[in-house]
Amino acid sequence: MARHGFELETFLPYRLNRAAEYVALRFAAQYKARFELTRPEWRTLAALGSSGRMMTATEIGAHSSMHKTKVSRAVFALEQRRWLKREEDGRDRRFEHLALTPAGERAYEELTELAGAYQAELVSMLGKENVEALSAGLRAVERAMRMSARR
């Protein structure tokens, strides 16, 4: 039917994007319904919770690939919710050291359960081999990202 060689269906950027949207939206529906959390907020929570230590906003951005304005807004929202507290650095007052409050920790624990269950659901939906293939492919992209990051 197509007059030309090109087909959007076979174009990797398009396929990646569509798959990512689908997979992310299904999970976002869960934590939005459960916690009224946005994606930047969930990522910030995950970064702090999984590291298990205090982090600066810049570190969070680097760890979870978020623009600093996104992190800034997410930190503000989590602080309002009393899930996160800031502590100023005595030596260098530009830094804010961020940590989860006990309430934030509890939310994080629940979220990681949701995430684990969703990942398991993905494996059973896609099949173990397919997930491994996908993961290997993503690993290659991640490698390429790191390569092009260092100029």
Added chain:
Amino acid sequence: MARHGFELETFLPYRLNRAAEYVALRFAAQYKARFELTRPEWRTLAALGSSGRMMTATEIGAHSSMHKTKVSRAVFALEQRRWLKREEDGRDRRFEHLALTPAGERAYEELTELAGAYQAELVSMLGKENVEALSAGLRAVERAMRMSARR
């Protein structure tokens, strides 16, 4: 270092999203620089160009996974640029049949060349086996999308 099992780095929705963003942005930079095109506009152009026939806005949205408001705006923009023309349906006047103008065709040809070159660059960057693994994984996700689409 992490106190908990969960790591964002191993969470598929996150990895997929980050990889998709990276791959899409690198390509978007090319067609934005060359044509001042937005992503919805490029997708609309690609849908029309590759099908080689007239399509309605709804068809374009279904074919390229875009919300109808995105399609509507992209169609308007491409029409302003004289890359696309509308033709009304005589029998059912709700439909608009869309087709590329000769200028639109020429732009599409150039864009597919860019796309082909980029896909080739991806293969050489990631390695053929990795692209095939990624593709197999994506195919599984696409299958799951189709499954959950039919209610």
Added chain:
DNA sequence: AATCGATAGTTACGATTGTAACTAATAGGC
């Protein structure tokens, strides 16, 4: 110690997006 440049984080602003409401047109039941 004064200045310049770099860095952490915030905010103002414009652009883009999706939801929902809207218009216009058709189909199908009665």
Added chain:
DNA sequence: GCCTATTAGTTACAATCGTAACTATCGATT
């Protein structure tokens, strides 16, 4: 032949996002 439900497409509006500009702080150079 109506009345209702459905569909195609557009638009108003609010939310979200990134760029760029901004404040505040620090280090280094002189």
